[in-house]
Amino acid sequence: MRKIFIAILCSFVSMAAFAQPKGYQPLKNVPAFQQALSQANASKQTIASDFVQVKNLSLLADKIKSKGKFYFKKDDKVRIEYLSPYYYLLVMNSGQIMVKDEQKTSKINTRNSKTMQSVNHIMIDCMRGTVFQNKDFRVSAYENTGGYLLSLVPANDAMKKMFKQIDVYMDRKSFDVERLTMTETGGDFTDMDFTNTQHNTALNDALFKIK
Numbered sequence: 001m002r003k004i005f006i007a008i009l010c011s012f013v014s015m016a017a018f019a020q021p022k023g024y025q026p027l028k029n030v031p032a033f034q035q036a037l038s039q040a041n042a043s044k045q046t047i048a049s050d051f052v053q054v055k056n057l058s059l060l061a062d063k064i065k066s067k068g069k070f071y072f073k074k075d076d077k078v079r080i081e082y083l084s085p086y087y088y089l090l091v092m093n094s095g096q097i098m099v100k101d102e103q104k105t106s107k108i109n110t111r112n113s114k115t116m117q118s119v120n121h122i123m124i125d126c127m128r129g130t131v132f133q134n135k136d137f138r139v140s141a142y143e144n145t146g147g148y149l150l151s152l153v154p155a156n157d158a159m160k161k162m163f164k165q166i167d168v169y170m171d172r173k174s175f176d177v178e179r180l181t182m183t184e185t186g187g188d189f190t191d192m193d194f195t196n197t198q199h200n201t202a203l204n205d206a207l208f209k210i211k
Contacts, residue, residue: 021167024142024149033141033148034132040175041129047072047176049197053082055190070194072127077208091208092124098210107210122152126168126177137166147172161185 027033048071055064068082076095082088089100097108125131132139136159137152150168154160162185169179176197183189 021142021149021151024144027141027143027148030132030141033143034129037129037170037175041127044127044199045074046200046203047127047197048201048203049176049194051080051192051194053190053192055188057188058186071203071207073203073205073208075128076124077205078124078127079207091210093208093210096210122166126180129175131168143172145172147178148175 048069051068051070053066053068055066057064066082066086066088067084068080068088070081071077071079076093078090078092080090087102089098091098091100095109099106099108121134121136122131125134131137131150131152134152136154136156138155140151140153142149142151148170150170152166152168154163154165164183164185166183167179167181168177169181170176171178174197176194178194180192181189182192
């Protein structure tokens with residue numbers, strides 16, 4: 001379950017979770033930001049980008065680095081495709097999740113799991129710009145001259161067991177997600193950096209087929 005969540009967010013309780021991040025100031029006008037975020041995402045019918053994921057494990061000196069492609073299509077279609085060093089695919093579509101690696105394919109119905117419902121909601125909310133309405137997390141908003149930072153702290157027991165905090169870094173002009181930092185309860189954390197982001201390119205529904 002933890003691996004699936006990390007693959008999605010794709011990379012989201014302690015006192016440190018509420019500390020002001022270095023280089024950022026608390027967002028002064030949160031309602032105005034929410035409105036701007038919603039408007040910016042309303043025009044994005046599809047999103048496609050490259051990503052690099054780096055997982056930092058306390059028990060390993062070397063970091064685990066992966067690369068792949070990310071796709072989103074309104075309203076609830078997500079495809080995260082890891083291409084190196086190993087192939088790994090995750091597709092979300094209409095409450096269904098498919099996970100595929102080099103050996104097998106697994107399917108999950110999120111309606112049967114509150115945890116997977118939370119996984120589904122947070123990913124879609126980040127793309128739609130409705131993250132402040134997600135009741136599974138408490139959201140604190142910050143800003144600097146280059147962008148915004150949303151710090152999400154789990155509000156339900158299932159998420160608290162898995163993650164301490166999820167940080168969503170967004171570009172100030174486009175409101176695109178540039179980085180996700182997912183910190184687990186044990187202290188390990190994963191960074192996902194998104195680059196070459198394109199909006200409203202034609203994405204075939206076959207990319208999001210659960211099969």
